[in-house]
Amino acid sequence: MAPRVLISDALSPAAIAIFKERGVEVDFQPALGKDKDRLAAIIGDYDGLAIRSATKVTAGILENAARLRVIGRAGIGVDNVDIPAATARGIIVMNTPFGNSITTAEHAIAMMFALAREIPAADASTQAGKWEKNRFMGVEITGKTLGIVGCGNIGAIVAERALGLKMRVVAYDPFLSPERAMTLGVEKVELDELLARADFITLHTPLTAQTKNILSAENIARARKGVRIINCARGGLVDEAALRAALDSGHVAGAAFDVFVEEPAVRNPLFGHPHVVCTPHLGAATAEAQENVALQVAEQMSDYLTRGAISNAINFPSITAEEAPRLKPFIALAERLGSFAGQLNEAGVRKLVITYEGHVGELKTKALTAAALAGFLRPMLSEVNVVSAPVVAKERGMVIDEVTRAAEGDYDSLISLSVETEGGAFALSGAVFNDAKPRIVEIAGIRAEAEFSPSMIYVSNEDKPGFIGRFATVLGEAGVNIATFALGRDAEGGSAIALVGVDGGVPETVFAHIHALPGVKRVKALKF
Structure with missing residues (x-):
């Protein structure tokens, strides 16, 4: 059955065409986002939800989203999506960070x-019939210093444009490398x-918690007298009341804001000041940007629903369309190893160590670890999946370690899972063979x-003559048909295991x- 996507906000018709071209059914209801009750009533019928800013995806709405696998936000901000609630339900949340940069x-x-x-102000004055030529004395841009707080994708474009305007550019960004700063032609500095x-x-x-009020009253006071402040990023980065006071005192010469702490902003401390310019969150409001983000979200959601590729996800590692086929058998292996360990485990878990040997260590191991955790937790928590598993594990205080190393044995790629519990420790390993089937x-x-078979029996026993015959006899007399039978032992007369796939x-x-x-030391039924 083809996946179904609901579009609950206004998106470009080109996005609808992309969904259809890629085999995804589309239900386009652009006014639905404003009707939360109606949205909650029908959301359970869809695999994907494409939104802009009008739709508020709350925990209450997600409770009804039994089929939902992905939410795509056409734009950068995902403030209107309850990310923890979506993650807990295993729903991928994507945005489009580059479409409107x-x-x-x-x-x-x-x-x-x-x-x-x-x-x-000059426009308003002139159109009011005044000719106040001497009132509006501006300043030149050329030769001035522009300070960029946050030099990521958008900040870098601003820097490039500013340098073209013959400005000096300094940037504060803890994640900006010296090499990247040099490439951009900006000077990396500390905030002070x-x-x-x-x-x-x-x-x-x-x-974020770290950037909220980054321009606080104290930091505004540290700024040089006569500074002008522009915020087209996010409301809450600047203490608006403190900025108004600094404008009133003349310490700040002017401010231009496109975003505000409360939106829609019908009242704000900055409003009414003669040296403040305000726009109603127009940063992404061009025809080109709206088309770009609509196309991007449709492509990303389609790739995920039809091919398993994950791009620009807020709550899961990205997986390209090229990586997805390579990852698929290893995700299956990691999930089944985790499930095997989870079904065997009967004690409190202290730590999981997942080791990737060989070529598999070059893949997206975060995604593989999430799959292993989902498999491990699912016997105890049936609703958990690859998206929610890392959060659930963290909530339960489980320590998760990832180790990657070169191949040391007979396999080009090997995944090993070691479980440390209150009662001891045990480990198991698996590989993917040329037929792409995962094996323990x-x-x-x-x-x-x-x-791995859908129904299996795991037995640990002493390596003694006659055991296999007696074991097979019990199954035969019960009418249980053996599909596969794997045996192993650590030494003659030592410990042995049997792993048997059965029909039904x-x-x-x-x-x-x-x-x-x-x-017999232990016997356990396993389901995969």
Whole structure:
């Protein structure tokens, strides 16, 4: 059955065409996002939800989203999506961080010009019939220092444009490498130095706990007198009340804001000041940007729903369309190894160590680890999946370690899972063979190669003559047909294991009979 996507906000018709071209059914209801009750009533019928800013995806709506696998936000901000609730339900949340980058950068530059030359106030005055030529004394951009807070994708475009305007550019960004700064032609500085040197400050960083009020009252006071501040990024990066006070005192010469702490902004401390320019969150408001983000979100969602590729996800590692086929068998292996360990585990878990040997270590191991965790947790928590598993594990205090190393044994790629519990530790390993089928190759240090079957029996026993015959007899007398039979031992007369794939279910009484056989230490039913 073809996946179905609901579009609950206004998106370009080109996005609808992309979904259809890629085999995805589309239900286009652009006004639905404003009707949360109606959205909650029908969301359970869809695999994907494509939105802009009008739709609010709350935990309450997600409770009804039984089929939903992906939410695609056409734009950067995902403030209107309950990310923790979506993650807990295993729903991928994507945005489109690059589709409106140029448009937003251009708006910041436009706001800087409007602020420098007081264009909005001059326009209003002139159209009111006044000719106040001497009232509006602007400042030149050329030769001034622009301080960029956040030099990522949009900040870098602003820097490029500013350098073309013959400005000096300094940037504060803890993640900006010296090499990248040199390539951009900007000078990397600490925030205090930026505040002391910049004639104009423009913000291009996400709103996080670390960046909230990054221009606080204290930092605004540290800025050089006469600075002009532009914010086209996120409301909350600047203490608006403190900025108004600094404008009133003349310490800040002007401010241009496209974003506000509360939106829609019908009232704001900045409103009404003669040296403030405001626009209603227009950073991405160009025809080109709207077309770009619509096309991008349709492509990303289609790739995920039809090919398993994950791009620009907020809550899961990205997987390209080229990587997805290579990853698929290893994701299956990691999930089944985790499931095997989870079904065997009967004690409190302290730590999981997942080791990737050989070529598999070059793949997206975060995605593989998430699959292993999902498999491990699912026997105890049936609703968990690859998206929610890392969060669930963290909530339960489980320590997760990833190790990658070169191949050391017989396999080009090997995944090993070691589980440390309150009762001890055990480990198992698996590999993907040329037929792309995952196999278990070692359990508790004993080599035993076996494919995963939907229904299996795991037995650990003493290596004594006659065990296999007695074991097979119990199954035969119970009418249980053996599909596969794998054996292994650590030494002659030592510990042995049997891993048996069977057709159909196994009655509980059979396990009691197996456990009663001489030398049996443990018997366990496994489902995959």
